[in-house]
Amino acid sequence: xxxxxxxxxxxxxxxxxxxxxxxxxxxxxxxxxxxxxxxxxxxxxxxxxxxxxxxxxxxxxxxxxxxxxxxxxxxxxxxxxxxxx
Numbered sequence: 001x002x003x004x005x006x007x008x009x010x011x012x013x014x015x016x017x018x019x020x021x022x023x024x025x026x027x028x029x030x031x032x033x034x035x036x037x038x039x040x041x042x043x044x045x046x047x048x049x050x051x052x053x054x055x056x057x058x059x060x061x062x063x064x065x066x067x068x069x070x071x072x073x074x075x076x077x078x079x080x081x082x083x084x085x
Contacts, residue, residue: 031076038072041065 005011049062 026080031079034072034076038069038076041069
């Protein structure tokens with residue numbers, strides 16, 4: 001289904017006034033905190049993983065922490081983009 005939109009700005013204002021879209025401000029401090037924690041986690045992983053032997057089971061923890069850091073960066077991005085609350 002295609003809808004023709006004559007004036008994007010006017011249509012946007014109409015959607016806002018009708019409650020179809022809701023603008024919200026991004027929580028900048030939360031975004032900064034998530035980003036900083038994730039970056040510190042990645043720094044820690046990079047410094048500590050150099051000493052782990054390739055056949056060690058400790059890599060499980062490295063991968064878990066790496067995943068958590070990436071998840072934190074993704075969450076910060078989504079908050080910044082206004083997708084999640």
